[in-house]
Amino acid sequence: MQKYLFKNICVVNEGKIQALDVLTDGARIERIDNNIQTKGKVAEINGEGKHLLPGVIDDQVHFREPGLTHKATIGSESKAAVAGGVTGFMEMPNTIPNALTPELLEEKYEIAAHTSLANYSFFMGTSNTNAEEVLKINARKRDVCGVKIFMGASTGNMLVNSHSTLDRVFRESELLIATHCEDR
Numbered sequence: 001m002q003k004y005l006f007k008n009i010c011v012v013n014e015g016k017i018q019a020l021d022v023l024t025d026g027a028r029i030e031r032i033d034n035n036i037q038t039k040g041k042v043a044e045i046n047g048e049g050k051h052l053l054p055g056v057i058d059d060q061v062h063f064r065e066p067g068l069t070h071k072a073t074i075g076s077e078s079k080a081a082v083a084g085g086v087t088g089f090m091e092m093p094n095t096i097p098n099a100l101t102p103e104l105l106e107e108k109y110e111i112a113a114h115t116s117l118a119n120y121s122f123f124m125g126t127s128n129t130n131a132e133e134v135l136k137i138n139a140r141k142r143d144v145c146g147v148k149i150f151m152g153a154s155t156g157n158m159l160v161n162s163h164s165t166l167d168r169v170f171r172e173s174e175l176l177i178a179t180h181c182e183d184r
Contacts, residue, residue, distance in 0.1 A: 002026070002043060003023065003024065003025050003026075003030075003038070003040075003041065003042040003043065004023070004024045004042065004043050004044075004045060005021060005022070005023050005024075005036060005038055005042050005043070005044045005045065006021065006022040006023075006024075006045050006047040006050075006052065007021050007044060007045065007046055007047055007048075008020075008021065008046070008047050008048045009021070009022055009045075009047025009048075009050050009051070009052045010047070010049075010050065010051045010052065011032060011051075011052050012051055012052065012053045012054070013054055017051070019048075020032055020033065020034060021033060021034065021035060021036040022036075022047075022052060023036050023038065023042070053085065055085060055086065055087025055088065056084075056085050056086045056087065056088075057086070057087065057088040057089070057090070057119075058081065058086050058088070058089045058090070059089075059090045059145075060090065060092060060178075061077065061081070061089045061090065061091050061092065062091070062092050062094070063077040063078075063089075063091050063095075064077075064095060065095060065108070065111055066095055066096065066097070066107065066108070066111070067095050067096025067097065068095065068096055073111075073115065074091075074108075074111050074112050074115050074116050074120075075115035075116065075117070078112075078115070078116040078117045078118045078120070079117050081117075081118050082117045082118050086118060087118055087119060088118055088119035088120065088121075089118055089119075089120055089121075090120075090121045090122070090123060090145040090146070091108070091120065091121075091122050091123065092123055092125075092148060093105075093122070093123050093124060093125025093148050093158070094125065094150070094158050095108070098125045098127070098157070098158055099122060099123070099124060099125045100124075100125045100126075100127050100130045100133060101130070101133045102124075102133065102136050102137060102140070105122055105124055105137070105144070108122050109122065109143070121143075121144065121145035122144065122145065123144070123145060123146050123147065123148035123178065124137045124144055124146070124147050124148065124175075125147075125148055125150075125158060126147055126148065126149045126150075126158075126160050126165070126169055127157075127158060127160060127165075128159075128160055128161065128162040128165050129162075129165070130165075131164075131165045131168045131169055134147055134169055134173065135168075135169070135172050135173060137173075137175060138172075138173065138174045138175065144175060145175075145176065146175050146176035146177060146178050147169060147173050147175050147176070147177045147178070148177075148178050148179075148180070149166070149169065149177060149178070149179045149180070150179075150180045151166075151179050151180060151181045151182075152180050152181060152182030
């Protein structure tokens, strides 16, 4: 992989802007420091007057794949995201079909593995009748960003208003739970 050394670039991070050198190796930052010296094949880029900002993680996207690919795909939307500085996304489960089983969720991961230009994760969807499926995700928790529960009536067929389902998922899920709540 190609190494790049950005010399004297304005690094924007944690509320500060500092002129530093940044050495990258492929897709990873290897070192950030003053006056980095390198040996071997490294492409040097003059960063003077330029700014380097951290990538953004978008924690709620609707890429519409599978099922609504006439609107967007994981490939097309991740390309747009990267163009805007988004380096990672977490996608919602209200696709067609809804991501309500580990198998349907796995299909989305397979699509992303072949088409996404950004880092990705997907929310497991909850319905009134799939608490057992949601809880199967506990074993894969490092691969799934969370469980999504739509608790508003405007969300179509994913409204969860079963008190027993809500109680069980909130009690037993080991994952982050994101809710969409609203009062009609």
